[in-house]
Amino acid sequence: xxxxxxxxxxxxxxxxxxxxxxxxxxxxxxxxxxxxxxxxxxxxxxxxxxxxxxxxxxxxxxxxxxxxxxxxxxxxxxxxxxxxxxxxxxxxxxxxxxxxxxxxxxxxxxxxxxxxxxxxxxxxxxxxxxxxxxxxxxxxxxxxxxxxxxxxxxxxxxxxxxxxxxxxxxxxxxxxxxxxxxxxxxxxxxxxxxxxxxxxxxxxxxxxxxxxxxxxxxxxxxxxxxxxxxxxxxxxxxxxxxxxxxxxxxxxxxxxxxxxxxxxxxxxxxxxxxxxxxxxxxxxxxxxxxxxxxxxxxxxxxxxxxxxxxxxxxxxxxxxxxxxxxxxxxxxxxxxxxxxxxxxxxxxxxxxxxxxxxxxxxxxxxxxxxxxxxxxxxxxxxxxxxxxxxxxxxxxxxxxxxxxxxxxxxxxxxxxxxxxxxxxxxxxxxxxxx
Amino acid sequence: xxxxxxxxxxxxxxxxxxxxxxxxxxxxxxxxxxxxxxxxxxxxxxxxxxxxxxxxxxxxxxxxxxxxxxxxxxxxxxxxxxxxxxxxxxxxxxxxxxxxxxxxxxxxxxxxxxxxxxxxxxxxxxxxxxxxxxxxxxxxxxxxxxxxxxxxxxxxxxxxxxxxxxxxxxxxxxxxxxxxxxxxxxxxxxxxxxxxxxxxxxxxxxxxxxxxxxxxxxxxxxxxxxxxxxxx
Numbered sequence: 001x002x003x004x005x006x007x008x009x010x011x012x013x014x015x016x017x018x019x020x021x022x023x024x025x026x027x028x029x030x031x032x033x034x035x036x037x038x039x040x041x042x043x044x045x046x047x048x049x050x051x052x053x054x055x056x057x058x059x060x061x062x063x064x065x066x067x068x069x070x071x072x073x074x075x076x077x078x079x080x081x082x083x084x085x086x087x088x089x090x091x092x093x094x095x096x097x098x099x100x101x102x103x104x105x106x107x108x109x110x111x112x113x114x115x116x117x118x119x120x121x122x123x124x125x126x127x128x129x130x131x132x133x134x135x136x137x138x139x140x141x142x143x144x145x146x147x148x149x150x151x152x153x154x155x156x157x158x159x160x161x162x163x164x165x166x167x168x169x170x171x172x173x174x175x176x177x178x179x180x181x182x183x184x185x186x187x188x189x190x191x192x193x194x195x196x197x198x199x200x201x202x203x204x205x206x207x208x209x210x211x212x213x214x215x216x217x218x219x220x221x222x223x224x225x226x227x228x229x230x231x232x233x234x235x236x237x238x239x240x241x242x243x244x245x246x247x248x249x250x251x252x253x254x255x256x257x258x259x260x261x262x263x264x265x266x267x268x269x270x271x272x273x274x275x276x277x278x279x280x281x282x283x284x285x286x287x288x289x290x291x292x293x294x295x296x297x298x299x300x301x302x303x304x305x306x307x308x309x310x311x312x313x314x315x316x317x318x319x320x321x322x323x324x325x326x327x328x329x330x331x332x333x334x335x336x337x338x339x340x341x342x343x344x345x346x347x348x349x350x351x352x353x354x355x356x357x358x359x360x361x362x363x364x365x366x367x368x369x370x371x372x373x374x375x376x377x378x379x380x381x382x383x384x385x386x387x388x389x390x391x392x393x394x395x396x397x398x399x400x401x402x403x404x405x406x407x408x409x410x411x412x413x414x415x416x417x418x419x420x421x422x423x424x425x426x427x428x429x430x431x432x433x434x
Numbered sequence: 435x436x437x438x439x440x441x442x443x444x445x446x447x448x449x450x451x452x453x454x455x456x457x458x459x460x461x462x463x464x465x466x467x468x469x470x471x472x473x474x475x476x477x478x479x480x481x482x483x484x485x486x487x488x489x490x491x492x493x494x495x496x497x498x499x500x501x502x503x504x505x506x507x508x509x510x511x512x513x514x515x516x517x518x519x520x521x522x523x524x525x526x527x528x529x530x531x532x533x534x535x536x537x538x539x540x541x542x543x544x545x546x547x548x549x550x551x552x553x554x555x556x557x558x559x560x561x562x563x564x565x566x567x568x569x570x571x572x573x574x575x576x577x578x579x580x581x582x583x584x585x586x587x588x589x590x591x592x593x594x595x596x597x598x599x600x601x602x603x604x605x606x607x608x609x610x611x612x613x614x615x616x617x618x619x620x621x622x623x624x625x626x627x628x629x630x631x632x633x634x635x636x637x638x639x640x641x642x643x644x645x646x647x648x649x650x651x652x653x654x655x656x657x658x659x660x661x662x663x664x665x666x
Contacts, residue, residue: 241582373473375542375547384545387543390522392654
């Protein structure tokens with residue numbers, strides 16, 4: 001009797017943990033990217049698709065049968081996970097390419113309007129709002145070789161906002177003003193802020209009372225979650241010439257005392273969580289690592305941008321385990337559910353790969369990608385780069401980038417709940433596949 | 435009998451003239467549109483015959499293409515096809531119809547769009563720039579290093595004069611791997627020297643002074659200083 005009671009208790013605790021592990025960016029506060037429950041090894045159908053007014057870069061999260069996400073149309077959405085019907089939307093004054101965290105009936109999320117919102121998860125009603133020093137994108141002179149080289153240009157690839165992590169009565173998030181903020185999660189009062197040298201759009205991970213995050217100033221930081229005091233910082237690569245190979249856009253994952261993070265300097269780093277000392281780095285030969293790594297079963301899963309490679313490496317050594325050539329850039333972060341890894345691709349495709357081999361099990365292409373307006377893609381679904389980026393002057397590269405995104409790129413990181421895969425697309429829809 | 439012979443001769447002459455007349459018709463400036471989904475492209479093609487061979491160039495304002503030479507030109511009236519080499523890589527396969535319109539496919543990266551071109555005037559074929567000879571002091575191998583995107587590249591350029599064909603250059607960049615760049619153009623104007631690999635999109639431009647070639651290597655819009663010295 002006692003044993004069966006303990007069993008029931010354990011089962012319900014596990015279920016609660018699994019449910020909580022779907023209610024913030026990358027599943028949980030450590031950003032493991034691992035989701036409990038069944039996982040579709042085959043594609044059967046589109047369960048539903050939910051239209052918004054603009055691209056969806058945000059990653060859906062799940063709580064109590066409701067999917068929450070932000071839209072670049074300025075809204076925060078709550079959608080019935082089963083039917084895809086809208087429950088509520090709350091309008092902000094700017095795009096919302098961040099992923100919400102749902103804790104104790106509250107939705108926490110930031111907007112490009114420079115404000116951070118706490119909303120009632122049931123109704124979308126405003127609980128409180130905090131004003132940062134203002135959002136902005138990473139910018140630099142001659143960025144990526146764009147011309148004129150003496151002119152400051154905002155980075156069109158800086159597509160996400162920092163997603164919050166919530167724990168112990170505090171909510172933590174980064175901002176384009178260069179700060180990492182800690183607010184009282186009940187009142188929105190600021191507890192502390194930590195200043196870095198540039199934009200913080202990576203999302204902090206939290207483990208053992210320490211926040212881990214990178215900034216576009218080329219440093220990766222560990223900060224005490226209670227006091228906001230720096231514990232250590234790690235200096236990654238710089239690129240004074242065109243500012244292409246610099247900055248942390250990837251959000252870290254923490255597992256077994258090790259912090260894993262991608263960097264635009266073309267490395268995936270494994271850092272000792274206690275000291276910040278580099279344990280190993282995996283170099284991707286000039287290709288950004290924007291994806292936030294997933295960590296599961298002693299392996300780290302991530303992907304690259306220009307080289308479009310899907311990698312699995314050993315978490316202890318960084319030695320390659322799996323390397324699969326993809327078709328296009330990957331900014332989306334892999335979600336590991338059962339024996340399947342899901343990842344979005346910027347050519348408008350969601351891929352399901354075998355966890356062990358990395359081989360493609362199935363993929364799903366959104367309609368705008370199939371239409372291939374303006375020949376954004378080649379016939380074999382790669383980016384048609386020379387056709388799109390034919391000039392570095394004026395707005396040409398920015399417009400090309402926008403055209404590329406509007407093919408329906410899947411920047412959003414997939415969420416897997418009860419065998420259903422949820423993700424957003426730059427075609428303006430959130431999809432539920434099973 | 436003479437009548438029959440004359441008739442036969444007339445038929446043979448007429449039949450032989452057909453392709454010639456068709457090919458005459460094809461010489462000219464052709465303008466039209468490639469119907470790419472949601473993004474029509476204006477296309478202007480100049481085709482002409484020179485010493486019995488076809489030459490041509492193309493303008494595509496939407497792709498920053500102006501006066502790029504046509505290659506692989508095949509004219510077998512009513513069929514016309516040609517390529518545009520370079521980073522974009524385009525092929526046109528067209529057919530002249532009875533209304534004087536050339537219709538067919540505009541192909542790029544495996545994609546295919548319907549295209550219709552109409553003759554708007556005489557050809558204005560742009561001649562590609564030609565390699566110049568280089569000064570004796572420039573001949574031979576030059577070496578140098580530069581940094582781009584965080585790591586060093588070693589460069590060597592070897593100039594050779596080829597008489598009436600101007601100079602040729604071997605352009606090698608060694609980074610993580612060795613890249614032998616196909617060179618399209620070598621030009622020396624006074625002490626200014628440029629070596630261009632259009633296919634790869636890399637150019638070296640420098641000034642020959644005091645036994646050094648001082649300039650920059652440009653890859654796309656990224657420009658990095660580079661000083662080349664005599665190879666040992």
